[in-house]
Amino acid sequence: MTLASGRSHIAIPGPSVIPDAVLQAMHRPAPDIYDADLLAMVQGMIPDLKQVAQTDQHVAIYISNGHGAWEASLANTVAPGETVLVPTCGRFGHGWAEVARGLGIKVDILEHGRQTPIDPDRVRAALLADSAQAIKAILAVHVDTSSSVRSDIMALRRVLEETGHPALLMADCVASLGCDAFRMDAWGADVTVSACQKGLMTPPGLGLVFFNERAAEVQRAMPAVSNYWNWQPRAHPELFYQYFGGTAPTHHLYGLRAALDMMKAEGMEAIWSRHARLARAIWAAVEHWGQDGPMRLNIADPAHRSHAVTALSLGKGQGDRLRAWCRDEAGVTLGIGLGVEDPEDPTASGYFRIGHMGHVNAHMILGLLGVIEAGLGALDIPHRAGGVAAAASSLSAR
Structure with a gap:
C-alpha cells in the first residue's frame, strides 16, 4: 500500500504543472485553420507575449521546443564560419553551443562550472582580446535549469557597451520567462529565446524568439536564412500561415491563450x-x-x-x-x-x-x-x- x-x-x-484552464481550452475538435477568429486570437496574443518578455520589439513563434528556438536564433544571425562566445554555468550553455557547432559556427566556451553565475569580467576580457571583433554574438543562459544558477543579463550588456564590441547579446530564458524577473528591453538583450512549457504553463511544442531592431538588421545582412527558420515572415506575416511556417499549431495556441489570460490577470x-x-x-x-x-x-x-x-x-x-x-x-x-x-x-x-x-x-x-x-x-x-x-x-x- x-x-x-x-x-x-x-x-x-x-x-x-498545466492549469485546468489550459487543458480545458485545448480539449476541443480541430478548428478551421482559415477561420477569422483564430487569426484574431493569435494577433491578440502577440502583445501579451511581448509583455511577458518586457519588450516592445518583435516575436516569432515556432512549432518546436527550446532547442528549436536555439537553432532559430542562430540561423537568423550567425553564418557558418562565424564565431559565438558562450559563457557556460551548467548544461544548457553547452547545449546551445552544440546547436551552433551543428550549423558550422565556431564556438568559444568560457567555462564557469556549475555553482557560479556568468562572470562579466571574464566576458569583458574575452571581448577585449577579440581585437578583430570576430565574435558575432554572446549566448548567455539566464537561468540554467541543471544548476539552478541565475546570471545577470544586464551586466553583460554593460560590458558590451564599455568595450564597444558589436556582438549581439542573446539570452536563453527557457526556464526563467514568466518566473524570474526578466526585462528584455531594459536589460539590453538583442535576442531572447524561450519556450512554452515552463513559466508559460503550456504543454511542450512552441518555441519563442524575441528580437530587436539591431538583431533584425544583422539578419537582413545574412548571406542566407532557411525559409523555415526565417523570423521575418513570422514576426510580420502577410498571410496567417506565415506566423508558423505552415499549418498553425492550433491546440497549443488555444492553451497558450488561456495561460496568457491567467498571467495578464495576475x-x-x-x-x-x-x-x-x-x-x-x-x-x-x-x-x-x-x-x-x-x-x-x-x-x-x-x-x-x-x-x-x-x-x-x-x-x-x-x-x-x-x-x-x-x-x-x-x-x-x-x-x-x-x-x-x-x-x-x-x-x-x-x-x-x-x-x-x-x-x-x-x-x-x-x-x-x-x-x-x-x-x-x-x-x-x-x-x-x-x-x-x-x-x-x-x-x-x-
Whole structure:
C-alpha cells in the first residue's frame, strides 16, 4: 500500500504543472485553420507575449521546443564560419553551443562550472582580446535549469557597451520567462529565446524568439536564412500561415491563450513576487534540513539562485533514493540531477532538482516539502527535522 493514489504533483523543472484552464481550452475538435477568429486570437496574443518578455520589439513563434528556438536564433544571425562566445554555468550553455557547432559556427566556451553565475569580467576580457571583433554574438543562459544558477543579463550588456564590441547579446530564458524577473528591453538583450512549457504553463511544442531592431538588421545582412527558420515572415506575416511556417499549431495556441489570460490577470510583477517568495520557502527548508545532514543547495549565494528551479545535493545515491520514495509512496515527482551523472554508476546520483515554476502556490510548495521531509525520515537520511515549519515561517514573513 502506498499513499500515491490521487492527483499526483509533478515538481520537475519543466514541463511544469498545466492549469485546468489550459487543458480545458485545448480539449476541443480541430478548428478551421482559415477561420477569422483564430487569426484574431493569435494577433491578440502577440502583445501579451511581448509583455511577458518586457519588450516592445518583435516575436516569432515556432512549432518546436527550446532547442528549436536555439537553432532559430542562430540561423537568423550567425553564418557558418562565424564565431559565438558562450559563457557556460551548467548544461544548457553547452547545449546551445552544440546547436551552433551543428550549423558550422565556431564556438568559444568560457567555462564557469556549475555553482557560479556568468562572470562579466571574464566576458569583458574575452571581448577585449577579440581585437578583430570576430565574435558575432554572446549566448548567455539566464537561468540554467541543471544548476539552478541565475546570471545577470544586464551586466553583460554593460560590458558590451564599455568595450564597444558589436556582438549581439542573446539570452536563453527557457526556464526563467514568466518566473524570474526578466526585462528584455531594459536589460539590453538583442535576442531572447524561450519556450512554452515552463513559466508559460503550456504543454511542450512552441518555441519563442524575441528580437530587436539591431538583431533584425544583422539578419537582413545574412548571406542566407532557411525559409523555415526565417523570423521575418513570422514576426510580420502577410498571410496567417506565415506566423508558423505552415499549418498553425492550433491546440497549443488555444492553451497558450488561456495561460496568457491567467498571467495578464495576475500581472508580471505579482508573478515574479510569487515565485520569489515560494523559492525562499524552499531554500529555508533545505537550509534547515542541511544543518544536521548532507543536503545542500547547489548555489550558495541567494542572489544567484533561480526562482524557478532549485538544484540540491544529498550524497551519492541518496538523491535517486529520495526521488523514488517521493514518487512511489507519495505521488510527488522530483527532477533528476541533470549534467552531474557519475559515469561509473549513472544510477547513483546524489543530486535532484525541485521545479517551482508557473502554476504553483503556497499549499503546493508546502505539500511537496512535507513529502520530502517524510521521505528523508522514511529512508533514514540524516537531516534536522522541522524544514517544513521553516518554510511556513518564511512564507508568513513579509
